[in-house]
Amino acid sequence: MLTLQNLSIRAGVKPLLDSASLTVHPGQKIGLIGQNGVGKTTLFKTILNEAPIEAGHLGVPANWLIGCVEQEVSTDQLTALEYVTYGDSLYAKCIDDIKLFEQQNNQELLVKAYDGLDKISGYLVPNKAKQLLYGLGFVESDFDKQLSNFSGGWQVRLKLARALMQRADLLLLDEPTNHLDIEAVAWLEQWLKSYEGAVLIISHDRDFLDQVVQGIAHIHNHKIYYYSGNFAAFERQRNEQLMQQQALHDKQKQQMQHLKSFIERFKAKASKAKQAQSRVKALERMEQVAAVQAMNPFNFQFLSPDHQPDPMMNIEKVSFSYGDQKILNEVDLVLRAGDRIGLVGVNGSGKTTLLKQLVGEEKPQQGKVVVSKGVKIGYFAQHQIDSLNFDQSPLQHLLAQQNMPTDQEARDFLGQFGFSNNQCLECIKAFSGGEKARLALALIVYQKPNLIILDEPTNHLDMETRDALDMAIQEFSGSVILVTHDKHLLASICDQFWWVHKGKVSYYQGDLDSYLQAQLKAIKVSQQAERSPKSGTTKKELRQQNAQQRKAVEAKIKPYLKEIKALEKRMETLQKNIAEYHLMMEDETLYEASNKEKLAECIKLQVSCSQELEEKELRWLELEEQIEKIKQEM
Numbered sequence: 001m002l003t004l005q006n007l008s009i010r011a012g013v014k015p016l017l018d019s020a021s022l023t024v025h026p027g028q029k030i031g032l033i034g035q036n037g038v039g040k041t042t043l044f045k046t047i048l049n050e051a052p053i054e055a056g057h058l059g060v061p062a063n064w065l066i067g068c069v070e071q072e073v074s075t076d077q078l079t080a081l082e083y084v085t086y087g088d089s090l091y092a093k094c095i096d097d098i099k100l101f102e103q104q105n106n107q108e109l110l111v112k113a114y115d116g117l118d119k120i121s122g123y124l125v126p127n128k129a130k131q132l133l134y135g136l137g138f139v140e141s142d143f144d145k146q147l148s149n150f151s152g153g154w155q156v157r158l159k160l161a162r163a164l165m166q167r168a169d170l171l172l173l174d175e176p177t178n179h180l181d182i183e184a185v186a187w188l189e190q191w192l193k194s195y196e197g198a199v200l201i202i203s204h205d206r207d208f209l210d211q212v213v214q215g216i217a218h219i220h221n222h223k224i225y226y227y228s229g230n231f232a233a234f235e236r237q238r239n240e241q242l243m244q245q246q247a248l249h250d251k252q253k254q255q256m257q258h259l260k261s262f263i264e265r266f267k268a269k270a271s272k273a274k275q276a277q278s279r280v281k282a283l284e285r286m287e288q289v290a291a292v293q294a295m296n297p298f299n300f301q302f303l304s305p306d307h308q309p310d311p312m313m314n315i316e317k318v319s320f321s322y323g324d325q326k327i328l329n330e331v332d333l334v335l336r337a338g339d340r341i342g343l344v345g346v347n348g349s350g351k352t353t354l355l356k357q358l359v360g361e362e363k364p365q366q367g368k369v370v371v372s373k374g375v376k377i378g379y380f381a382q383h384q385i386d387s388l389n390f391d392q393s394p395l396q397h398l399l400a401q402q403n404m405p406t407d408q409e410a411r412d413f414l415g416q417f418g419f420s421n422n423q424c425l426e427c428i429k430a431f432s433g434g435e436k437a438r439l440a441l442a443l444i445v446y447q448k449p450n451l452i453i454l455d456e457p458t459n460h461l462d463m464e465t466r467d468a469l470d471m472a473i474q475e476f477s478g479s480v481i482l483v484t485h486d487k488h489l490l491a492s493i494c495d496q497f498w499w500v501h502k503g504k505v506s507y508y509q510g511d512l513d514s515y516l517q518a519q520l521k522a523i524k525v526s527q528q529a530e531r532s533p534k535s536g537t538t539k540k541e542l543r544q545q546n547a548q549q550r551k552a553v554e555a556k557i558k559p560y561l562k563e564i565k566a567l568e569k570r571m572e573t574l575q576k577n578i579a580e581y582h583l584m585m586e587d588e589t590l591y592e593a594s595n596k597e598k599l600a601e602c603i604k605l606q607v608s609c610s611q612e613l614e615e616k617e618l619r620w621l622e623l624e625e626q627i628e629k630i631k632q633e634m
Contacts, residue, residue: 001025002047002064002170002198004224007056009039009046016042018222019056024170029192029199031209031231034219036434036462040202043219044068044172047200065089067168067197069159069176073147080150080158081143084129087165091117091125124552125165132161135187135523136180137346153179153347164191170198177205178459181347182485183519190520194630196556204463206231207488258475300416300442300468302378302476305450309372310337312451312479317367318357320350327353329503330367335451341481342494344508344515349500351483352382355455358481378449380457382483385436390429394419394439397428401446417442418465433460441469450478458486487512557627567620574613581606 002024009017016039024030032040045051046058048068086092094117101110136157147155156179177185189211192199203209209231216227216234227234315333327350343351356362357369359379398410414424417438428436437460458466473480473493484490490512497508497515508515581602584590590599
């Protein structure tokens with residue numbers, strides 16, 4: 001296991017961790033969370049021996065292989081499939097040896113190399129790599145393309161796929177969902193659930209953490225605090241601590257009352273039904289996490305617009321192409337006042353292109369976008385922070401806006417976004433990506449839009465800023481169009497979805513979960529097609545493939561079967577004990593005054609056994625479900 005004992009690390013003169021401790025057991029999946037700048041990425045570098053330790057001890061088992069995502073593509077001369085398969089270092093060594101011995105015509109060493117490939121089940125590696133590529137959004141025609149032919153975003157996915165191919169005992173993933181679409185995130189959740197090694201994940205995506213991890217390591221005040229369970233469990237445990245502070249409790253009541261009053265006022269009005277329903281979702285969530293919100297340093301809101309035209313805009317027969325590639329094809333849509341739209345579809349399907357048509361950054365080649373008079377758009381583009389002037393301060397950015405505020409008004413406004421008086425005057429060149437993103441959001445809020453369009457706004461935001469953005473949009477009465485890979489943000493804000501697919505944009509009839517299930521099913525169909533025997537395969541080869549696959553399945557489910565056997569043995573013992581306690585309690589003499597302590601002990605033991613039996617039965621069901629899932633996947 002990986003152990004951190006009284007570990008202290010710094011970034012220059014800035015202390016990050018001070019006498020912090022953490023243990024990561026084999027197979028354990030832990031989410032590493034904390035505000036931007038607390039040292040999460042530096043801790044990863046320390047584990048990889050890329051950053052120094054100031055004090056304390058970091059213990060890594062000598063036989064452990066630690067995997068991570070490469071910072072740079074090692075070579076762009078490989079095809080996508082070769083690059084990903086070579087993430088398995090044992091497989092890469094065998095393939096390189098085979099190529100070398102074939103060139104040398106050394107039959108003896110060539111046979112040994114093939115034997116080595118067989119021992120590591122190397123025949124399964126290319127198929128596994130293809131499943132990873134399918135799951136992360138690639139198509140079969142991409143497999144033979146050279147890396148240099150992929151854009152930066154797709155190269156990020158290839159680096160993630162290569163990392164997932166590693167036979168690692170511990171896998172370090174730093175914001176793995178950035179640059180993925182929500183469909184690929186849903187697939188990655190399923191893949192990590194079945195991953196046998198330990199995983200340490202830095203993420204600000206609460207829903208992703210909820211699905212994947214069984215523990216949360218929270219970096220706070222230079223320490224690491226470990227909480228068992230997923231992120232929702234962490235929030236409950238953390239809230240129990242925070243709710244003890246009366247001031248926070250009062251603020252929670254105030255926020256909840258604000259939402260309740262809105263629901264009561266508008267739930268009966270058809271025109272406000274969707275907004276009221278969104279507030280209901282916010283209220284349900286607030287009952288669990290309001291105390292964390294009360295501690296949030298960010299507290300901003302989009303002002304309610306004075307005027308909302310209805311409809312906001314009409315999209316009529318819009319078509320757009322890049323060269324010969326048709327991106328949008330005769331798209332017809334209507335955006336109504338108060339609509340809260342989630343834009344979904346895989347990366348490259350045309351979501352950003354559609355948004356650029358709506359805000360006027362690009363003109364349709366056919367058709368038109370009719371924006372109603374009085375519509376004021378606040379647009380956060382996917383690379384919004386690049387539009388900032390890095391040589392200016394936050395205060396200079398705000399004072400350059402229309403309806404320029406006074407110096408003090410500007411400082412007060414920026415304070416809502418976590419910028420102190422000193423930071424207001426600092427050049428933003430040295431700001432983190434999260435700080436620049438917060439400034440970009442602040443400038444949009446200041447414009448007082450009645451239509452907010454956000455294209456991947458969370459890429460640089462920590463969890464506190466995401467939560468503040470979530471609450472601000474929840475309380476916003478204008479229209480919203482949102483593109484994000486953050487499932488939690490989509491589910492809590494949007495009440496209808498536009499699906500961008502094969503040049504068309506259609507209303508999706510269903511909720512976000514049903515959409516993602518449909519996309520995962522489509523990926524699974526592609527994977528099954530890949531595993532199907534190709535034409536020309538002989539019966540002998542087919543038998544060998546089936547035998548190899550059976551062996552792989554048996555090897556993967558072996559530890560689960562072992563645990564099931566132990567569980568069944570323990571459950572049998574518990575059932576016998578419970579039956580004996582029941583028999584004892586049928587004895588009338590047990591209820592006499594002289595046997596009071598004996599009766600209490602008997603009841604206590606019976607309850608304890610029943611509780612343990614229930615826990616063992618639940619674990620038994622989980623293991624059976626996991627085995628069934630492995631069989632289906634393989």
